[in-house]
Amino acid sequence: MLISIVMAVYNNEMYFPLAVKSIIEQDYDQWELIIIDDGSTDQTPIIADRMAESDSRITVVHQKNQWIYASFNKGIELAKGDYIYILNSDDKLRQGSLGLMAKKASAYNPDVIWTKVLVHECDENQNILNYNVGQLDELVKEEIFFSDEKKVHEGWPLLLSTMLVQNQANLYRAEIMKRHKFRTDIYGADTLFNISIAIDIKSAFIMKEPVYDFFKYKQDGMNASVGKYYPYEHEMFNEIYHGYKKLFSEWGLPVETYINELTRARIKQVTLEVNSLLSRNCPLSTEEKLEHIFCDIPDKVVLECARAGNRKEELESRILSGIRVLLTREQVERVSRMYFAYELLEALLCYEKNEEDYRKIEYAISNPNNPAHIGQIFYNKLK
Numbered sequence: 001m002l003i004s005i006v007m008a009v010y011n012n013e014m015y016f017p018l019a020v021k022s023i024i025e026q027d028y029d030q031w032e033l034i035i036i037d038d039g040s041t042d043q044t045p046i047i048a049d050r051m052a053e054s055d056s057r058i059t060v061v062h063q064k065n066q067w068i069y070a071s072f073n074k075g076i077e078l079a080k081g082d083y084i085y086i087l088n089s090d091d092k093l094r095q096g097s098l099g100l101m102a103k104k105a106s107a108y109n110p111d112v113i114w115t116k117v118l119v120h121e122c123d124e125n126q127n128i129l130n131y132n133v134g135q136l137d138e139l140v141k142e143e144i145f146f147s148d149e150k151k152v153h154e155g156w157p158l159l160l161s162t163m164l165v166q167n168q169a170n171l172y173r174a175e176i177m178k179r180h181k182f183r184t185d186i187y188g189a190d191t192l193f194n195i196s197i198a199i200d201i202k203s204a205f206i207m208k209e210p211v212y213d214f215f216k217y218k219q220d221g222m223n224a225s226v227g228k229y230y231p232y233e234h235e236m237f238n239e240i241y242h243g244y245k246k247l248f249s250e251w252g253l254p255v256e257t258y259i260n261e262l263t264r265a266r267i268k269q270v271t272l273e274v275n276s277l278l279s280r281n282c283p284l285s286t287e288e289k290l291e292h293i294f295c296d297i298p299d300k301v302v303l304e305c306a307r308a309g310n311r312k313e314e315l316e317s318r319i320l321s322g323i324r325v326l327l328t329r330e331q332v333e334r335v336s337r338m339y340f341a342y343e344l345l346e347a348l349l350c351y352e353k354n355e356e357d358y359r360k361i362e363y364a365i366s367n368p369n370n371p372a373h374i375g376q377i378f379y380n381k382l383k
Contacts, residue, residue: 001083006036007086010037016089019089022093023098028098038068083173083174110173110204111172112201113171115170116210133216139163146204157261165191187236262305267314270319277289286336294372295369295370316374
C-alpha cells in the first residue's frame with residue numbers, strides 16, 4: 001500500500017527538514033512525499049531539491065505563491081498513492097505513525113482514517129515547553145470502525161465533538177480526496193473540506209493512537225493562521241455551522257443527536273472572534289471593534305445557537321469577558337457612541353452598586369448599538 005504525503009512549504013527552511021526527517025525515519029517505507037514549494041524566497045527550494053536528489057520517494061514542485069490550500073490541491077492532484085496524508089511543514093509525524101495507519105487501512109479498508117493530533121507549545125527551536133496542551137487526545141480513548149454509510153452518518157456528531165473533523169490531518173482514500181478541492185480563500189478550508197467529502201464517505205475508522213505532533217510556537221507570527229485577525233472569520237464560522245446543519249438534516253439525523261455539540265462549537269467560536277480583534281494586524285479602531293462585538297457577532301445565527309443550546313448566559317459571558325480584556329488594553333473615548341460598553345462593564349463589576357450604576361446598565365442594554373441587549377441576563381440576576 002502506497003501512502004502519499006503532501007507537504008506545502010513556504011519560507012520554512014528551519015523546520016521543514018525536521019518534518020521531512022520524521023517521514024524518512026518511519027518504520028514503514030511504502031510512501032511518497034510531494035513537497036510543494038509555494039514560491040519560497042529563502043533556502044527552502046534548494047534544501048527541498050537536495051532532499052529529492054537523495055531519496056527517489058521525494059518529489060518537489062516549485063510554484064508561484066498561492067497559499068497553503070492551493071498547494072494542498074496541487075499535491076493531491078499529483079499523488080499516486082492509495083491513500084493521502086497531509087503534513088504541515090512545521091509539524092511532525094510521530095514515530096511509527098505510517099505503519100499504524102497502513103495496518104488499519106489494510107485491515108478495514110476505510111474511506112478515511114481519522115487520526116488524533118497532539119498539540120505542543122514550543123520555543124523557536126521546537127523544544128517542547130508544554131506537552132499535549134489541552135489533552136485533546138483524551139476525547140478519543142478507543143478505536144471505532146464505522147462499517148457502512150449509516151454508521152458513518154450516525155457517528156459524525158462524535159467526530160465533531162472529538163474535533164477529529166476540524167483539520168486535514170487524516171488519512172484519506174485518494175480517489176475520494178481527488179474529487180474535492182480545498183477552498184483557497186479562508187483559513188477554515190480544512191473543516192469545510194471535511195464537510196464537503198462527507199457525502200462520499202461510506203466507511204471510516206477512528207484510531208486511538210495519536211500520530212501527529214502539532215507545534216504551537218510561542219513567538220508571534222510563527223504559526224500560519226494563529227493569533228491573526230481575519231475580516232471574514234465571522235461569516236466563515238457561520239458557514240461551517242450551516243454546512244453541518246444542512247448535512248445532518250439531509251442525512252435525517254434527529255436534531256437532539258447533534259444540536260448540543262453544534263451550538264456549543266459555534267458559541268465557543270465567539271471567544272475566538274473577539275480575541276482576534278486583539279491581534280496586531282487588526283486595523284479596526286477601538287470603537288469599530290466594540291461595534292463589531294455588539295452588532296455583528298451576536299447575529300441571527302449566533303443568537304439561534306444560544307437559544308437552541310440553552311447558552312444565552314454563556315454567550316453573554318464570552319462577549320463581556322472579551323470586552324473586558326479589550327478595554328484593559330485600549331481606551332474608548334467618552335464621546336464615542338460605544339462608550340456605553342465601558343460604563344456597562346464598570347457598573348456590572350462595581351461591588352456596591354447605586355442607582356447611577358443601575359441606570360448605566362439599563363442604558364447600555366437598551367442602547368441602539370447593542371441590538372442583542374448584551375448585559376440583560378446579568379442585570380436580571382442583579383435585580
